[in-house]
Amino acid sequence: MSRAAFHLLLDRYLEGKCTEEEKRVVEELYGMLDKEGLEEINPREINTIEQKLWDRIHTDISTGAEPLPKTQGVRLWRWTAVAAAIAGFCLITGYLFFKEQEVRPQFITASFSNDIKEQINFDAKPKKVSFEDGSYVILEANASIKYPSRFLKDKREVVLDGTGFFQISPDAARPFLVYSKEVVTKVIGTSFQVRANAGDAETEVIVKTGKVAVSPVFSRLDLVDNILGHTKEVILTPNQKTIFKAADHSFEQSLVPDPEPLAVNDKTEVKDLFSFNDAPLAEVVATLKKTYGIDFRIEDQSLLDNTFTGDLTDQNLYHKLDFLCEAVKASYEVSGTTIIIKPKK
Known part of the structure; x- marks a missing residue:
């Protein structure tokens, strides 16, 4: 993570171009650094302050120290205080590596509690589960799927545990999202397999037809990556697969063991x-x-x-x-x- 990226974020903040989430993060950083008496600092000392904070960040991350408490967002009145907050952004980033908070599908909320269905395959034979839009999933043994009786107007979301092969009905206005432990797989119309067993440290996605985008389950850490331009998304096309390794949040992309022809009529x-x-x-x-x-x-x-x-x-x-x-x-x-x-x- 470069300091140039921090300055770019700060410029967007001062120009009023940040999203609400980015604005909140920057203002939290200011609140964390506000107790350091930054309002009295001479602008010529900014580089020295930044280096000291940088050293402190690495110390906190390596020792696993708890972050300072969050404070209410305050307006950044002075350029000197704001500039000093740039280095502090990395402190939040390091903290998020330890305190990720997953964002669940929208239908997994109290307001939809009576509308959630769950199917579990207790048999050794594959089990087909159909959705209201014509899409379906074939669950392998011990796999389960949670889904709403009717999908939302702007998206179709399900939660998979285990291994399932999906056949998705095309609908450009409502992308289909499969949440599976560590990753979310986003498609419009295609067929693919997801293997996400609870005891495994890896999640595998294999594409048979169409194209899918696979990314880590959304968290505040992913927000930071997006701010810095470091997206962790892979695009898969037929006969490709990816394995997501939770240990280091990395994807390993490769071909399937036995590639098949895309479309052969006879x-x-x-x-x-x-x-x-x-x-x-x-x-x-x-x-x-x-x-x-x-x-x-x-x-x-x-x-x-x-x-x-x-x-x-x-x-x-x-x-x-x-x-x-x-x-x-x-x-x-x-x-x-x-x-x-x-x-x-």
């Missing part, structure tokens, strides 16, 4: 698609990319001089790549969500 079309006769390597790779929605990269352009003849219809993606690379004397590796084709060593 077997004849598949055979026509993957039966090649002296086809340039670039053409074969382009066909794979279009069929599976996966990004391919050819590391050495000299490989493009090769052609391929063969029928790859009945193989899965990785077997297709094995045959292709063997024919053109190449190899491949999966890096994140990209497949890299390179000369064989």
